[in-house]
């Protein structure tokens with residue numbers, strides 16, 4: 199029974215009364231949002247309960263996605279869409295004089311992740327629910343999500359994101375399912391009388407882990423999965439000796455803040471504590487549930503659960519699961535190990551060496567003494583077992599414990615039956631280079647799962663205008679199966695379709711132009727090419743390359759104010775990790791270059807540069823549908839996959855990009871002429887590494903255009919960057935340009951010219967845009983999650 203308008207209005211008005219003692223006329227926006235959310239929650243709760251009963255009764259295998267980050271964004275419209283009641287609710291509210299979009303907009307983003315990694319987790323949870331795959335999330339309920347970014351005098355300023363101030367309507371606190379997690383103290387082993395060594399503990403720090411469940415509602419089906427997020431609290435029965443403020447502060451810290459960086463390893467104790475906290479709590483809950491429901495010996499657990507280790511942060515799943523099997527269930531080591539390897543699987547997300555987690559042995563030993571013993575034992579037994587088989591060299595290079603450190607990726611690979619990369623190129627690099635020694639030992643464990651995106655959010659919700667045109671052109675089947683967009687190819691030469699697609703994009707550009715006017719005070723020309731680079735700020739992503747090209751265009755205009763040029767609006771959105779000094783300097787440079795360009799009379803509206811504050815999922819939903827061009831210009835081999843590249847493609851933007859990550863697969867399916875590719879290949883990059891013969895300074899000396907652009911950073915041309923300018927200049931010259939920005943510059947300029955030429959031909963551009971949309975099907979995370987389910991977890995779709 200679908201919700202009717204009448205029913206919704208009744209429920210909504212009743213909620214306003216029971217929750218806030220108010221009515222439609224007097225309710226403020228927060229009250230309206232809370233009441234709407236509450237009605238929706240009641241509506242799906244029934245479906246959730248039924249699906250839980252179904253899962254318990256059928257006892258089918260379930261998978262659990264352990265991730266230290268998720269990045270869901272706003273939930274209201276996504277829930278409405280998936281429940282199939284978006285239009286009903288929009289119309290009902292409209293009847294009452296309320297604008298759904300205005301209400302939806304004030305919901306805070308659930309930003310308990312940094313960027314791509316967390317967003318992927320959320321796309322997977324959406325897709326799993328929408329394809330009926332029993333996959334549940336497990337993470338941390340940070341009280342403060344990713345910082346809010348303000349730009350002050352061109353600099354990034356970080357403000358706390360206290361997203362829970364007005365409560366979170368979607369979550370349910372499950373106090374009855376709280377578990378304890380223990381840290382520190384001493385552990386020793388004693389014979390239990392039967393010859394088995396049992397651990398005994400003293401002086402451990404106790405933390406209560408309380409789960410908060412957020413339902414993941416499937417798209418127009420009956421599946422509702424769960425995202426479990428843990429909050430740390432002080433156990434109620436804690437010995438009075440320990441009940442002091444410091445202890446309470448320490449405990450609260452565990453789930454207080456998200457570490458605001460995802461491409462650098464941070465070796466701080468609190469981070470390690472967070473990792474064990476959500477791993478231990480999550481595994482305890484999974485195993486408790488298994489015990490209560492499945493009623494088979496725990497030795498069969500691998501037939502009923504799968505645990506996924508998303509990047510290395512949850513790699514402690516391996517020793518913690520061993521601890522539970524061996525210490526708590528009394529299972530003999532070898533058997534427990536075989537079960538653990540069957541249950542666990544791992545995804546690698548990066549080859550950047552600065553991001554690879556390794557913890558000092560002393561730290562692990564002090565914080566997690568029993569886990570430390572187990573890790574040593576895993577390492578010792580594996581070494582003894584493999585030495586005669588593969589030899590000392592391979593064993594040593596792949597050891598978990600070496601040089602006084604615990605290597606988390608090694609632990610994750612060794613302790614699981616599957617290791618995957620996130621795009622073809624990345625997975626090949628893992629096998630051939632980065633994890634080659636592991637590949638030699640465990641070739642059958644390696645596989646690729648090219649990333650995807652939850653297309654419903656990135657088209658049906660973010661781009662209603664385009665969605666409408668697609669419906670009118672090819673029907674609505676694409677809303678259920680993104681591969682159906684292929685039908686659009688038949689309209690490649692249909693001028694009417696091309697015009698309507700472009701008109702949809704133009705409306706989105708108007709919407710973004712308005713947003714920019716309001717938030718940045720910059721007037722942009724909606725006819726201009728909207729050229730967008732939105733992603734975390736990192737040197738390897740090469741926002742600087744984009745910047746150098748902007749400066750080139752600027753100097754072209756200064757040299758010849760009459761020059762013919764298709765007007766461009768360059769749009770940036772990027773947060774820098776608060777401790778990443780260089781990235782913050784680049785933000786400052788972008789903002790000062792924006793000031794210089796936007797206020798130069800010679801430039802008029804040929805060029806505008808806009809840095810949009812506080813890039814997050816909600817902002818992405820406004821920016822990406824308005825883009826003509828998506829910048830995916832990382833140095834080849836550095837971006838494991840990228841996912842914003844897929845969002846742009848889905849929304850009809852053309853990619854200018856390097857042969858990196860999933861760009862390669864995008865180029866493959868988009869077809870020649872429908873993208874702009876440039877730059878070094880991964881082989882050429884590795885060739886430079888081998889020979890050590892890259893010389894950035896030579897390029898600076900020999901290329902007059904590059905010379906002039908770089909000098910602008912140090913000669914006062916760009917105002918207000920007295921410290922940041924030289925820093926950028928030096929990185930590209932003295933410090934030899936780690937990411938080959940100068941090496942790729944000429945080819946990038948060439949690709950940008952090709953792009954400009956195509957844009958002048960409106961029809962050809964529209965066709966290329968259409969071809970991107972028509973061929974984006976592969977990048978639905980519905981496809982990705984089915985591959986994980988089939989190949990790695992062996993869990994099945996609900997029929």
Ligand SMILES: *Cc1c(COP(=O)(O)O)cnc(C)c1O
Nearest residue numbers: 313314733814815818840841842
């Ligand atoms: C998709 C997305 C990302 C990932 O972008 P990449 O370009 O793949 O790095 C980061 N942040 C947000 C808010 C996103 O929506």
